[in-house]
Amino acid sequence: MARVVVDVMLKPEILDPQGQAVQRALPRLGFAGISDVRQGKRFELELDGPADEATLARIREAAETFLANTVIEDFTVRVEEEAK
């Protein structure tokens, strides 16, 4: 049993107006010194079995075709915990 995390972020060249709005709100709340904010999505996938290479390859395929739109987004796939 394992948990796999897929992080999806807008590509650097794509404007992120939500992140900008968050960044602009931070100083008003007293949080200084943060020059940029980018907002993304995190998916936590709980697997029935182990996170072996074949399973991870399928998850990368799911991320590429569905979880992320690779026209505007990049993604990373990582195994978070391998339960005993």
Add this chain to the structure above:
Amino acid sequence: MTVRVGVVTFPGSLDDRDAQRAVRLAGAEPVALWHRDKDIHQVDAVVLPGGFSYGDYLRCGAISRFSPVMDTVIAQARDGMPVLGICNGFQVLCESHLLPGALTRNDSLHFVCRDQKLRIENAGTAWTSDYAQDQEITVPLKNGEGRFVADEHTLDALEAEGRVVARYLDVNPNGSYRDIAGISNAAGNVVGLMPHPEHAVEPLTGPGTEGLGFFTSILRKLVNA
């Protein structure tokens, strides 16, 4: 012959009835299509209407793109069947990779609802042949995620190939690159448009009737085919 134009209803579609009405006012027969039904009942063309299909979960149009009806629509669009995606329908077409680019959050972060002036820059597509080249029209626009983006190479190719179908005039309401309001595929049978021509088909309920041309264009094309 009676031209039959299918209008897909996804869970969360809003403008399917208005699109059906526009099809009827143009002189064709609207056919209601259901997202879970692969069968599109031998329609001659398909409209993917506006709305918030699947609640815009994940990304706008991302889940609708995998609905059973879209398997058939995508396959037949590749074979030349005319398809018009309006607003959420445009998002579905981009997610389906029938059209390039993507539609992202408006740069203002605000939902924008206004009567929008457009220029029809390609009057040669299946959906715009009843317009004059560079004709200016006004139709309603209403979106929160209507900002068309694509990489520079794709944008240059769209311009060079005449695939920018409509461009925003006076105001760019959502920050779309190069003021793009609508594009087509290379063959010209698939068109995506962020503004709503189906809301400008009767003087009583819209800013005019300048949206009707999208629906009469397809009728004329299919009758002459």
